[in-house]
Amino acid sequence: MRFATPLHRIVYSVLLVGLSVSVALILAGGIAALATTGSLPERTLLWTQAFPSALAGEPQGLVSVGLLSILLTPLAAVAATILVSAWRRDWTGVLAGVGVALVMVVSLLLGGK
Numbered sequence: 001m002r003f004a005t006p007l008h009r010i011v012y013s014v015l016l017v018g019l020s021v022s023v024a025l026i027l028a029g030g031i032a033a034l035a036t037t038g039s040l041p042e043r044t045l046l047w048t049q050a051f052p053s054a055l056a057g058e059p060q061g062l063v064s065v066g067l068l069s070i071l072l073t074p075l076a077a078v079a080a081t082i083l084v085s086a087w088r089r090d091w092t093g094v095l096a097g098v099g100v101a102l103v104m105v106v107s108l109l110l111g112g113k
Contacts, residue, residue: 018070022066025065026063033059049061078104
């Protein structure tokens with residue numbers, strides 16, 4: 001695949017990795033839940049509970065971390081954009097990226113209420 005700039009390649013890679021990790025975790029959790037209980041998890045866990053649960057191999061934890069990773073993937077792409085812009089000394093890009101990241105974080109924090 002051809003990319004217009006190295007920034008496009010980096011953002012593409014971040015998005016691809018985030019999507020792949022989230023799909024793998026959700027599938028693993030779903031398959032494990034179906035194998036053990038015969039049904040999918042009905043709710044997700046808080047992130048403070050999800051990581052220990054996922055590390056223990058519990059289906060609900062795997063699905064929860066998978067969903068959290070798909071939510072955070074675009075934020076990771078914006079963070080990569082900010083870092084590349086700073087490395088290139090493109091301060092307009094850094095400022096725009098920080099603005100986008102702030103809007104995304106506020107949206108995530110307010111979205112649960």
